[in-house]
Amino acid sequence: MNSIKILIVSWVALFLTVPWWFNNISNKWLNLPDWGLYAMVAAIIYSLLLAIIIQKFWEISDNEE
């Protein structure tokens, strides 16, 4: 995956971390308002996604090895 694709994937993921889908009423999920829990879980998933992208797609340049 090149840097442009990483940029797009990263921004799609960031866009999805916004609690867009929650309107009007808030329900209690795991002692958090549902949209708050969504935002927290989305932030954790985004961090994991970044770690995976770095692991799989950051190729060390030949000069380094």
Next chain:
Amino acid sequence: MKSETALLGPGGITFLGIYILSLILIGWFGKKARKENSLSDFYLAGRGMGLLVLFLTLYATQYSGNTLVGFAGRAYREGYQALVLVTLLSAAVGAFIVYAPKLYRLSKKHKFITPADYVHFRFKNNKLTLFASSLCLMALANYILTNLKAIGYIVVSVTGGVVPFAYGVIALSLVMVIYETMGGMRSVAWTDSLQGIILMIGVITIFITIQIEYGGFEFIYNAIQESNPKKFTPLSFTQKLSWLSTLCLGFFGISIYPHAVQRIYSANNEKTLKRSIQIMAFMPIVTTLFMVVVGLTALALFPGLDRQASEGATLLVLKDLSQRGAIGTGMMVLFLSATIAAIMSTVDSALLSMSSIITKDFYTRLRPSKSQAELTRVGKMISWAIMAFSVYLAIVLPQTIWRLLEIKLELLIQVSPAIFLGLYFKKITSRSILWGMTFGTLFAVSTMVANKLGVDIPAKPFGVHAGVWGLIINLAIVFILEKINQSKNEEVI
């Protein structure tokens, strides 16, 4: 002579004092480890930073006093909306992945020292380079000033006013500038490492103590439902746009703070850089999220505080824990050390970065024949001058001006097209980047300044930050000018 309101007794203050003075010793070790008298050695630790030091200095620099004090205060005021701050810091790591690999390789090959070195290498336009450097300098200056002010208030709180604000700012600034000029980036990175460890332990410990003592999210939910049920209301569409706009500031602004870019240049190899950034991806979870929980706990415990009082949310929770006997003096010292460490590690890095930009981007253009040793000496003198001036301003600046110092990321974000587009679009010209940067900056600054001065203009039109609108204008101008350029070239052919 302990004041009634002091957070620490003489023992705690002495321990804190010893810790702060030990930073000078670390700075001296940094000086002893110097390999050559050059700008690269002084400002980038000879491009030899290993994994642990690079990660810790990136961590300590990225997480300032604002994380420990400001983020909890914001969580107090905004409730669960402050969770955006977690993704804000993650977004900066997301941006590193996009630009750091290529920029690192170029920096190693072409010996960059400052971010503007890349801008000049790529676009070869003096006006653009100096403009980008100036925006970086303004953002860093604001950063230093606000953090110095924070450090003064903490000293007053710790000593209960026995040490006045001005003396606190002067003493801690003196310590920072001494170790910084002794060993440059090496000293700063080593002290950052110690500060980063203290910061991490402090944040994790307070989070765990809160979970045990109060009952965690269940307690927070029930208490806030009783006192502030509005905090549970899902976000309006404008607030959601504002959330996305905040992420934009993190991605294109926080990621290109000059001291962060210079740490990327400082890695001893690409593998080290890759691993450091990979670990950094998880730091918002164990730092920002934990501090947001501290702020929410303060909201649950002490509802009804005004804006100014809410800035002390973290200290209120600490005091409450202390009164309940959940924490002793040791933990109080640990957390206050972490707060001071967070501020110092950010100020010293920003100071070093400012000194490098003035020396490399401005002074060497005026005196191109100066040797590396002379330039390093000038850089050190510049550090002292910046610090002296910053301390003076931190003490005397009127409150109306302080409001303008909040403009940091709005300026910095305008430099991002030069880096992101410059790295990946070969045909893009300096002219379009310069015009885009100019108009983007003008829009962002005029909107922000007008708002801060009381003119009826929102700082976030339609929920989007003025800086992000500026970036949109910036990119639109780049796009339009590139299209015009392209059609002109086609006509010539």
